[in-house]
Amino acid sequence: MLLFSHEDCQDHAEPPGHPEQAARLVAVARALAGFDLERRAAPLAARADLLRCHPAGYLDRVAAAVPAEGWALLDGDTYLAPGSLRAAERAAGGVCAAVDAVIAGEAARAFVACRPPGHHAETAQAMGFCLFGSVAIGAKRALDHHGLSRVAVLDFDVHHGNGTQDLLWNEARAMFVSSHQMPLYPGSGAASEIGAHGQVLNLPLRAGTGGAAMRAAWGPALERVRAFAPELILLSAGFDAHEDDPLASLCWQAEDFRWLTAAICDLADAVCGGRVVSALEGGYDLPALAASVAAHVDAMLRSGG
Numbered sequence: 394m395l396l397f398s399h400e401d402c403q404d405h406a407e408p409p410g411h412p413e414q415a416a417r418l419v420a421v422a423r424a425l426a427g428f429d430l431e432r433r434a435a436p437l438a439a440r441a442d443l444l445r446c447h448p449a450g451y452l453d454r455v456a457a458a459v460p461a462e463g464w465a466l467l468d469g470d471t472y473l474a475p476g477s478l479r480a481a482e483r484a485a486g487g488v489c490a491a492v493d494a495v496i497a498g499e500a501a502r503a504f505v506a507c508r509p510p511g512h513h514a515e516t517a518q519a520m521g522f523c524l525f526g527s528v529a530i531g532a533k534r535a536l537d538h539h540g541l542s543r544v545a546v547l548d549f550d551v552h553h554g555n556g557t558q559d560l561l562w563n564e565a566r567a568m569f570v571s572s573h574q575m576p577l578y579p580g581s582g583a584a585s586e587i588g589a590h591g592q593v594l595n596l597p598l599r600a601g602t603g604g605a606a607m608r609a610a611w612g613p614a615l616e617r618v619r620a621f622a623p624e625l626i627l628l629s630a631g632f633d634a635h636e637d638d639p640l641a642s643l644c645w646q647a648e649d650f651r652w653l654t655a656a657i658c659d660l661a662d663a664v665c666g667g668r669v670v671s672a673l674e675g676g677y678d679l680p681a682l683a684a685s686v687a688a689h690v691d692a693m694l695r696s697g698g
Contacts, residue, residue: 394694395494395503396430397487398422402507404476408464411472412640412677413509413522421506421673424683428690431500435487435507437479438530442489445533446526446560451517455524467519481524483507484672488531488627491670496539496625501667502658502693504630506686510674512554512629513579520556521579528629528672529560532567535625542566545623548573549611549653550631550674551641553582557629558593565590568621570614572596572607574634574641592621600642604649607634611653615660625668626661632676632685640677647681651688658696669693 403415443452458465458473465473484507491503511528513521528546535541546561548554548571558581561567573582575597582595594617596610618626636644654671661669671693676682 394430395491395500396425396432396506397435397491397503398432398506399435399483399487401476401483402480404474405480405509406474406476407472416679417676417682418506418508420679420683421686424687425506425690428694433490435483435505436490437482438486438489438525442530442534443485443525445537446516446530448517455519471519471522471524477509477524480507481509484509484511485525485527485530488527488670488672489534492531492535492539492625495668495670496535502669503671504690504693505670505672507673510631511672512548512550512557512631512674513552514556515559521552523556526556526560528627529557531670531672532561532627536566541624543568543621543623544625544627545570545618545621546627546629547618547657548629548631548674549634550629551634551638551643552578552631552675553595554629555579555581558586562593563589565592568592568594568618568623570594570596570618572598572610574598574600574602574643577641598643601644603644604646604652607645607649608652611656615656619660619664622664624665625670626657626665628657628669628671629674630671630689631674632682635676635678635681635685637678637681638676640675647684647688650685651692654689654692655696658693662696
């Protein structure tokens with residue numbers, strides 16, 4: 394199994410007290426230190442890959458907004474520091490490199506431990522700590538560069554992946570499934586939001602939902618994914634549904650992330666040769682994040698990664 398990361402992702406320096414902090418990656422690295430993983434540096438994303446999801450004008454606006462020092466504010470909680478653009482390019486580039494490696498058969502699974510996260514970034518709008526839709530960009534690379542016919546993007550972050558949904562809304566070749574607390578930021582993700590081709594499946598969960606309800610929601614959803622028969626599965630792996638996370642109110646445990654990861658990997662083994670690319674999204678309580686990532690990666694390894 395492959396692990397993509399890069400020290401540049403530490404240089405996305407949020408203001409003091411911001412939950413999306415560089416310490417998150419330190420916690421993840423420590424949690425994975427003892428795992429048998431092939432570690433690779435996440436490359437910078439090619440502009441052509443970013444353009445698969447974001448228009449040139451948006452990319453240019455983000456680049457122009459990067460400050461020489463301090464912070465620039467792109468929306469109410471999304472900041473740019475001098476190193477933020479390079480970090481975001483590493484995050485998107487890491488997903489693309491992981492997609493390339495898995496499709497090439499270099500490994501069955503890959504985990505991308507980069508930041509900032511990406512699943513809130515819409516076509517031309519930074520949102521919710523996110524600059525570029527890294528996982529959607531990886532999905533589009535799999536489809537357009539590698540010629541896959543169908544991919545699935547599964548998002549279990551506690552917040553709805555509004556950006557991924559926006560970027561893939563009209564993409565009939567990409568199924569998008571998101572479980573998330575509702576109501577909660579960003580306010581989207583109702584079950585009635587089904588995509589332009591009926592390929593979007595939203596699984597809103599009430600505050601206080603634990604592992605049993607999560608399993609009840611994801612079990613039938615994975616059967617829908619099985620029927621779609623993707624040739625690659627990408628994961629937006631947010632761990633802020635953990636009961637200790639300060640930004641939400643679901644009650645998952647690390648073992649719930651293990652169960653869901655194993656179920657997804659079993660599905661991948663059945664429909665797409667086991668090919669799974671997972672990318673870090675949220676998770677803001679450092680001990681809970683570390684334990685949950687460890688369970689997630691362990692499940693990927695144990696199921697054949």
